[in-house]
Amino acid sequence: MKVLYGTERRRQKVTVRFLYYTITALLISILQVSVLEFIAVSSITPDLLIILIVWIALIEGRLGILFAGFAYGLIFDLLSNDLIGMNALTKTIVAFAAGLFYKEGKSDMLISTFRFPLIVFLCSLIHNLIYFLFYIQPSDISYLNMMAINGLASSLYTSVFAIFPMFMRVFRNR
Amino acid sequence: MEKLINFITQFKELIIFLALVIISLSLISMDDVSRIGGFRTVVIGTVGWFQRLFAWIPNPGALEAENRAIRELNIQLSEEVMRMREALLENQRLRSLLLFKEKYPNELIIAEVIGKSTVQLRNYITIDKGKEADVDFGMSVRTDAGLIGVVIGLTDNYSLVELILNRNVKVACKFQRTGYNGIVVWEGGENLLVKNIPESFDVAIDDIIETSDFSNRFPNNIPIGKVAKVETDPGSLFKRIEVKPFANFNTLDQVFVVKYIPDKERIQLIKESEERLKNRQTVR
Numbered sequence: 001m002k003v004l005y006g007t008e009r010r011r012q013k014v015t016v017r018f019l020y021y022t023i024t025a026l027l028i029s030i031l032q033v034s035v036l037e038f039i040a041v042s043s044i045t046p047d048l049l050i051i052l053i054v055w056i057a058l059i060e061g062r063l064g065i066l067f068a069g070f071a072y073g074l075i076f077d078l079l080s081n082d083l084i085g086m087n088a089l090t091k092t093i094v095a096f097a098a099g100l101f102y103k104e105g106k107s108d109m110l111i112s113t114f115r116f117p118l119i120v121f122l123c124s125l126i127h128n129l130i131y132f133l134f135y136i137q138p139s140d141i142s143y144l145n146m147m148a149i150n151g152l153a154s155s156l157y158t159s160v161f162a163i164f165p166m167f168m169r170v171f172r173n174r
Numbered sequence: 175m176e177k178l179i180n181f182i183t184q185f186k187e188l189i190i191f192l193a194l195v196i197i198s199l200s201l202i203s204m205d206d207v208s209r210i211g212g213f214r215t216v217v218i219g220t221v222g223w224f225q226r227l228f229a230w231i232p233n234p235g236a237l238e239a240e241n242r243a244i245r246e247l248n249i250q251l252s253e254e255v256m257r258m259r260e261a262l263l264e265n266q267r268l269r270s271l272l273l274f275k276e277k278y279p280n281e282l283i284i285a286e287v288i289g290k291s292t293v294q295l296r297n298y299i300t301i302d303k304g305k306e307a308d309v310d311f312g313m314s315v316r317t318d319a320g321l322i323g324v325v326i327g328l329t330d331n332y333s334l335v336e337l338i339l340n341r342n343v344k345v346a347c348k349f350q351r352t353g354y355n356g357i358v359v360w361e362g363g364e365n366l367l368v369k370n371i372p373e374s375f376d377v378a379i380d381d382i383i384e385t386s387d388f389s390n391r392f393p394n395n396i397p398i399g400k401v402a403k404v405e406t407d408p409g410s411l412f413k414r415i416e417v418k419p420f421a422n423f424n425t426l427d428q429v430f431v432v433k434y435i436p437d438k439e440r441i442q443l444i445k446e447s448e449e450r451l452k453n454r455q456t457v458r
Contacts, residue, residue, distance in 0.1 A: 034224035038231055062187045070194045074201075078213065085201025092194045099187070134202070 014060070018068065021056050025072040028052055029079045044153045046161040049076055050127055053091060054098040054120050055165055059107045062099030069095025083134070090131045094123045112169040121159035128154055271428055274318035281433040283307050285315075285333070287426045297337040299323070299426060304331045307431075312391065314432040320397040320420030321345070321385060322429060333431070338366065338398070339423055347398055348386035352376055355386050358398055358417065365402055368415040375413070377404050383417050390444055393434040 028048045036045045049072055057065040073091030077084045101110060101119050110116060128151035136143055182189060271284070285307075289300035303309050305328055313325045315335045324343070327334030338345060338360060345358040347368060354375050356368040371377060381401040385392040403416035 030220070030224055035231070063190070066187065066190050066194060070198065073198070083202055084204070085198045088201060089195060089198030092191065092198060096187075096191045 014064070017060070018064065021052070021068060022071070025049060025052055025068075026075060029072070029076045032076070033080045041157065042153075044150060044157055046158040047124060047127065047154065048158075048161065049073075049087075049091065050094055050124050050158055051120055051162045051165060053095050054101075054116070054123050054162070055111065057095055057098035058102055058110045058116070058119070061102050061104070062096075065095040065099055066092060069093075086131065086134055090127045093130055094127045097126050098123050108169065108173060112166060112173055114166070116166045116169075117159040117162040120162035121155050124155035124158040125151065128152075267427065270318050271430075274430075283309060283431040283433060285309075285429050285431055287429060288332070290426070297339045297423070298326075299335045299337060299429075301333050301335060301429060301431070302331065303431060304329045304333050306330050308433065309333050309431050310435055312435055314392045314396065314434060315429050316396055316432060317421045317426070317429055319422070320399060321392065322419075322421045322423065322426065324391055325431065335429075337423065338419070345392060345398065346386045346389035347383050348388075349377065350382040350384055351378070352381070355388060356383075356415075358383065365416040365418050366399060368401075368417055369412065371413045371415055373406060373411060373413055377401060377413060377415055379404065390436050390440060392436075393432055396432070 032045070032048055036048070039045065053065060053069050053072065056068055060068075069091040070088050073086075073088035074084075076082070076087040076091070080087070098119060103110070110119070128147065132143060132146045132151055136146055283303055285301035285303040287299050288302050291298045291300075299322075301309075301315070309325060309328060311325055311328060314321065315323045315325060321338060323335040323337040323340075325333045326336045336343060338358070340360060343360065346355065347358045348355050352375070354371060354377070356371045358366050358368055360366050368383060379401050383398045383400065385394050385396040385398065387394045397420050399417040399419040401415055402418040405414040405416075407414050
């Protein structure tokens, strides 16, 4: 009975956390589409939603983040006037990829070190590889050029922004 | 059944992942936003409100890009204005040439000036019409404004024109108002000179000078210029008359070759009599 009670509490805590994550994702999505252009470098902005998804994946594990990634991607699709399902797909894949780095009880080790921006970079790169594949479909733009210029730059910019949550975690742990 | 449940439990993440990917791809393939049109309107309104809320934040990158774009646009527009001005002037010039061609009795060959050269105060132009366009030696060349020269060299496609701003060119002329005859010469500078006009003759500023019937090189009645200055030389019986040419020699662009060749028999006769005179002088 005691064990069951503990499991229930844990589940509740996870639900509350996911509620917070969802609110954060919503706010990040709104920021992403409304004010992030202020820090755009040659029209390239960091993808803050990827950072959040990687963060959640490294803390919560593989299963939950798959649904979260899909849901946040869908929210972003609705907010950003993008093709419905585009970000749902790419964010689900990012969630899956980030989940592969999850190690139970070692989330701090991953987030509070430079592994975190590195994981973000890799996930962002995977995200852009898929995203640009769909993005350039109706045009004559070269996929390789698009990836080499915009994909890499966007991934780098996103991973630079991943340093801020990393330091937040470092200071919180102290 | 148990195996299936075990399989699903074992690969549940992968199965969920694949299911979500399939759902996403289905959404992409549907590509139908009409069903969420109302929602999108709300979203656009909300995002717009947020953007206006943060609009006060300066965006140096965007400002720099905007500045650059405006500067580039400014240069493009300046060039466009220049081109339009040139086109307007060209249009006016061509219109006047067209009107002139219709009015002029002699047959004309329109030519473009493709080169200018000055050799020791002798001015020439090269035009893009030659033998193939029926241009011939001795034909006069003019603009709609007035006489500019005579063809002295020919190839199939080009002609060399000796301008009247040339020390060895002498043009028989007449004053349009009074009918007096004289000789137009050039001795340097922008203006021409009219020689052989006696002191007593009535010459006024702005009198129009044109080619006379006495000319053995140019057809008559081609305007040359107008009197700009009249001086009396105390040591001479003749007036010193400066004539400002009608044609602007600095901006020659399109010209007309007048299909008029002086009467060869007449020229021959003049040459023979000149030679005879010279011989008589030598004998004396």
